[in-house]
Amino acid sequence: MSRRRPVGLLDTCVIIDLELQPREGLPLDGRISTVSVSELMLGVHIANSAAERSLRVTRLISVGANFYPLPFDDRAANAFNTLAGLTVAVGRNPKPRKNDLMIAATAVANGMPLYTANVDDFKGLESMLEVIEVRPV
Numbered sequence: 001m002s003r004r005r006p007v008g009l010l011d012t013c014v015i016i017d018l019e020l021q022p023r024e025g026l027p028l029d030g031r032i033s034t035v036s037v038s039e040l041m042l043g044v045h046i047a048n049s050a051a052e053r054s055l056r057v058t059r060l061i062s063v064g065a066n067f068y069p070l071p072f073d074d075r076a077a078n079a080f081n082t083l084a085g086l087t088v089a090v091g092r093n094p095k096p097r098k099n100d101l102m103i104a105a106t107a108v109a110n111g112m113p114l115y116t117a118n119v120d121d122f123k124g125l126e127s128m129l130e131v132i133e134v135r136p137v
Helices: 012-016 034-045 050-066 074-089 095-109
Strands: 007-010 029-031 114-116 131-133
């Protein structure tokens, strides 16, 4: 049986499928980044149908009611710079990964692991960021 962490930052993909996540695979106190909130807001605008838009608005309202987002502040900006450098050092382009790197930087700046279903998005950052894989049921 795995021991649940007290706190951790949830990646946007985890937030989107939160109801499908096994609770034992998540931190006791899940936090989110303002970057994830922005991604969820963008998702509302690019939905392909009224039904999908409604689902995304409902999710966004739920996130707003249940989480207080951690800001992308000066500490996160400094961590982002270092994470971007690590990304370049392993031969990857940080530009298309900027949102992922900003979320990762928020986790680093707040001293917490990042919970994600997309661990490959964070390859090369292991020296600064603890990534915990989450798999929906």
